[in-house]
Amino acid sequence: MMMVVMMMVVMMVVVMMILLDQVCTLAAPSSACMRSVDMTHVLRWRPPLAACDTALLYSVQFQGEFELMHLKGTWLNAPECQLIPHTRCDLTFDLGSDSDYNLRVRAQCGSELSAWTELSPPFNRRDTVLMAPAMSVTAVGDALQVTFAKLPLTAVVSVTVWKSGDELQAVVYTMPADQAVLHVAALQEGAEYCVRAQTVLDARIRSGSTDAECVFITGRPDGAWKRPTTVGVTVIAMAALLFAVFWSVVHCRPHACQSYFHKEPLPRSLDPDWDIQIQVSPEEAELYEPIHVSAAP
Structure with missing residues (x-):
């Protein structure tokens, strides 16, 4: 009996090994x-x-x-x-x-x-390992434009901005990753501002900070010269046009002026020599008799 049981166990082990070899060879x-x-x-x-x-x-x-x-x-x-x-x-x-x-x-x-x-x-x-974000900073008028490349979808970006030489008065802006561009407006014209940023997932997961990038605020783009230039060009153009018209009138030759300034005839209703004739019927004509007036002796 014991031998039969042992033989059955051996056969089961062999079958299992064959099946395993077929499944995971x-x-x-x-x-x-x-x-x-x-x-x-x-x-x-x-x-x-x-x-x-x-x-x-x-x-x-x-x-x-x-x-x-x-x-x-x-x-x-x-x-x-x-x-x-x-x-x-x-x-x-x-x-x-x-x-x-x-x-x-x-x-x-x-x-x-x-x-x-x-x-x-x-x-x-x-x-996950957070890398410092790829950042570019440009001055647009009296504002900064901070642009980021691809950012983690669930992260936010912490952006620190300060006037050069006054980092203790820095202002920190928080921007969602899907925004990609941050505008910082109303900055001092002629001053230099610096920017640094890092990616944040939560309080304990932060990337390293970018190197500080500094730019000068130039003021309104082209605003200092565009308006005066536009006004000046307009005045010069109008003056030139008036001068050309005046010169043309003064130096215009008679035959040339007649060809340029052609005189149109008056309509008949405004002509002083227009002979107005009123048609009178024969019956009305009999009502009128000539009256002769003679001077007193």
Whole structure:
């Protein structure tokens, strides 16, 4: 009886090993790691050492706190990273909360699947590395225009502005990352102002500060000369036009003037020599008799 039981156990172990060999004959990816900079999260790994006769493809899954606690440990497929040929997966839009995430990747060669390689330890997006923002500063009239390149979507930018030589009186402005441009108006004309900025996620996650950039405030752009210049050009143009008209009238030759200034005849209603004739009917004519007046002797 004991021998029969032992033989059955051995057979079960052999069957399980055969099944495992059929399911996971491909080596698993190795060295899974997360690189997260400015809230862009990219999972990377190394391909398995075994050769593959066809294209080697990879699939990635993630499991957050919600899936772990409320969905009985369910793993979700990363939609953009299923059967991909690359050894990297951008999970920026999949890891949408500040909880810990378990991540794993496996390889596939034809019908062969590798075991899952899990990231250790779990990843939390609060561990991202913030870089100093790319910033440019220009003077626009009596204002500063501070422009930033691509910023982390969930971050804010802290911008410090001060008059050169008076950094103790600096003013700090906070700007959401999606705004990208900050205007600081009503500054002193002719003075030099300096700007420094850093990216902030929360009280404990801050980037390094940019180098200070200083510019001079020039006042209203072109305002000091554009208006007088416009008025002067207008006056000169009008004077030239009047002079040309006066000169033309004075030096105009008779035949040339007649061709330029043609006299139109008066309408008949305004002609003083117009002979007005009133038609009188024969009956009315008989009512009038000539009266002869003779002078007294």
